[in-house]
Every structure is written in C-alpha cells, then in structure tokens.
Amino acid sequence: SVVAGTHDRRLLLSLNQICAARVDGGHVLLVTETGELPTPYESLGELQKRLPEGAFFQVDRGCLVNLAKVREVHPLFNRTVQLVLADRQGTKIPVSRRRTGLLRELLQF
Numbered sequence: 252s253v254v255a256g257t258h259d260r261r262l263l264l265s266l267n268q269i270c271a272a273r274v275d276g277g278h279v280l281l282v283t284e285t286g287e288l289p290t291p292y293e294s295l296g297e298l299q300k301r302l303p304e305g306a307f308f309q310v311d312r313g314c315l316v317n318l319a320k321v322r323e324v325h326p327l328f329n330r331t332v333q334l335v336l337a338d339r340q341g342t343k344i345p346v347s348r349r350r351t352g353l354l355r356e357l358l359q360f
Contacts, residue, residue, distance in 0.1 A: 270282045270338045321336060
C-alpha cells in the first residue's frame, strides 16, 4: 500500500486505487479515480521504490502511470502517444518521445 493525504489525515491506498503519480511544484501527487491526493514522498524515485516492478511506467521525468489503469492509447502526430486513464475525468497523459518506444514494446501496440 501507498500513503497519501495531509499531515492530519493519512490514507493507505492499494495499488488498484492509484491511476498515476505526478510531480507538481515539488510535491508528489497521486491521481486516483476520484481526484488527486498529496503524498509525503519527496520524489517520484522515493515513491517508485515502494511500488512493485512492472506495475507502473514512467512516461516522463515527472509522471508514473499505473499500466492497469490505462484505458486508451492515442497516437499523436509526432510519433508519441497520449494515454487516457480509467478515472472519472479520463485524465490524459502524454508520453515523452524517449519513453514511447519502450511503452510500445511493453504494451505491444
């Protein structure tokens, strides 16, 4: 499980509750089905150490995506892709050009 929340209220989230994790203004946020939650982690690397290998994919320097929560993969004009997550908002996350090739191999598309 992963810890999220503020100093006065901490939640333990299971991996299937997490759609993605992203850095915003020096803080690591978890994207869940219902919204975003702050975490006590200081970097994506610190969070990534707590996650099982292969379950999350780093799409760029500031974002990890739970591969089980990817609903759609949209090719873009510049040979990159955009992921649409299975959350209420249908969050769209672009994949960096450097990481697109590895993602193609991983998801076999």
